[in-house]
Amino acid sequence: MGMRHALAIDAGNSKTDVVLLDSTGAVLGSARGGGFRPQTTGVREAVAGLARLVAEANPDGLPVEHVRACLAGADLPAEEERLAAELSGWGRTVTVANDTFALLRAGLRDGAEPCGVAVVCGAGTNCAGLAPGGRAYRLPSLGPLSGDWGGGAGLGREALWWAARADDGRGGPTALAAALPAHFGLPSMPALIEALHLGTLPTARRHELAPVLFAVAASGDPVARSLVARQAEEVVTMARVALENLELTGAAGVRVVLGGGVLSARHPLLHEAVLSGLAERAPRAEPVVVTARPVLGAGLLALDGMGAGAEACARLRGRF
Numbered sequence: 001m002g003m004r005h006a007l008a009i010d011a012g013n014s015k016t017d018v019v020l021l022d023s024t025g026a027v028l029g030s031a032r033g034g035g036f037r038p039q040t041t042g043v044r045e046a047v048a049g050l051a052r053l054v055a056e057a058n059p060d061g062l063p064v065e066h067v068r069a070c071l072a073g074a075d076l077p078a079e080e081e082r083l084a085a086e087l088s089g090w091g092r093t094v095t096v097a098n099d100t101f102a103l104l105r106a107g108l109r110d111g112a113e114p115c116g117v118a119v120v121c122g123a124g125t126n127c128a129g130l131a132p133g134g135r136a137y138r139l140p141s142l143g144p145l146s147g148d149w150g151g152g153a154g155l156g157r158e159a160l161w162w163a164a165r166a167d168d169g170r171g172g173p174t175a176l177a178a179a180l181p182a183h184f185g186l187p188s189m190p191a192l193i194e195a196l197h198l199g200t201l202p203t204a205r206r207h208e209l210a211p212v213l214f215a216v217a218a219s220g221d222p223v224a225r226s227l228v229a230r231q232a233e234e235v236v237t238m239a240r241v242a243l244e245n246l247e248l249t250g251a252a253g254v255r256v257v258l259g260g261g262v263l264s265a266r267h268p269l270l271h272e273a274v275l276s277g278l279a280e281r282a283p284r285a286e287p288v289v290v291t292a293r294p295v296l297g298a299g300l301l302a303l304d305g306m307g308a309g310a311e312a313c314a315r316l317r318g319r320f
Contacts, residue, residue: 004306005062007054007091008299009069010102011036013123014207017295018053020062023306025315027299031056038073038083046073047086054090064091068302070102070294075140095305098138100128102297107257107288110300110313115254117242117285119235122260123207124151127238131246139238150231152262156209160196162223163189174223175216183212214267228269235263236277243282252284259290296320 004023010016013035020029031053038046050069058064067090074080074096084096104118117129117137125148126141140146148154163180165171167189181192184201195201217224239256243249256278262270266289278287290297299316 004065006066006068006299006302006306007058007064008295008302009050009054009067009071010099010293010295010298011050011069011071012099012294013037013072016050016053017293017298018050018057019295019299020058020064021299021302021316023303023308023312025299025303025308025312027316027319028062029057029059036072038071038079043082043086047083050087065093066302066305067091067094068298068305069094069096070099070298070301071096072099074098075142093305095301097301098126098128098141099294100126100138100141102294102301103259103290104128104130104257104297105300105304106292106294106297107255107259107290109255110317111310115248115251116257117239117246117248117254118257118259119238119242119263120260121151121231121235121258121262123153124148125154125234125238125260127242129242129246129248131248135246137242137245150234151260152207152210155213155227155231155262156206158227159209159213159224160193162227164193166223172223175219175221176213176224179212179216180209183208210262211265214265214270217269218267225269228267229273231262232270232273232277235274236281239278239285240281243285248285249282250284254282254285256282256285256287257290258287259294264289264291292317292320 008019016033016036018031021027033053036046074083080096087094100118100120108116114130115132120126128138130136159176162174163176166174166177177189181188186192213224217228248254303312
């Protein structure tokens, strides 16, 4: 059999990576673009953006045996089916899954039956897992509608809320009231609120709020520390519930894979609280932090789909 090719796609809320690889794990082409948001731009427009990146990664139009697309917005089975239909024809076979499964695969051992739980804390939060035999667990991850809290965007909103109330007297004091506007070179919370409301400070810069929150928490501010503690509790709770649903709580060595920008940064207060919580509630689990680009997981899943072995997986890991 000749060389076979696959496309690995990881499309998150903030960025998209596409990689063309062969069955030996060699990367033949790649492309990077902006976030994938089918709920806001519409499915067809979002997929059209993916198509442009695919053409960039595979300019010679090499035939593709398998497409593995791990996509933000593929939160429900109906959404997976719709997106898979839109990608139909991109390869001989096409598999679409939520991008949390890319993180999970990146953190699992190569050559072993997939088994473990992944918790993403990036712009938002999500959780998914697999038990032996392929039984899956997943959260819908639709924000407050489905009971979610936190992530970088959520922490930023909370930081603004507490800072605004501290500034105008409705809430107790917090160093966030000075630190947030100062980060943007503004004199006060009213000035920051006005800049965000009127758009003179681009909405895209809100992602800078969470790192300021962590810095203020590290200085000892009680309000900021309470938000970090709540985020840790949310991460641990998602992992616990997933392990319970998959009947893996007592299994030794089951990996809890942690990733996304907030968790992969390993902010000491958050990281230590998550590890402590997991040690208490799932003492036999093995926490693993993944810092590699998420497209690695999509690529490993693509290699699995082609029946490639551990050597090909190791070669691909070496690129990321």
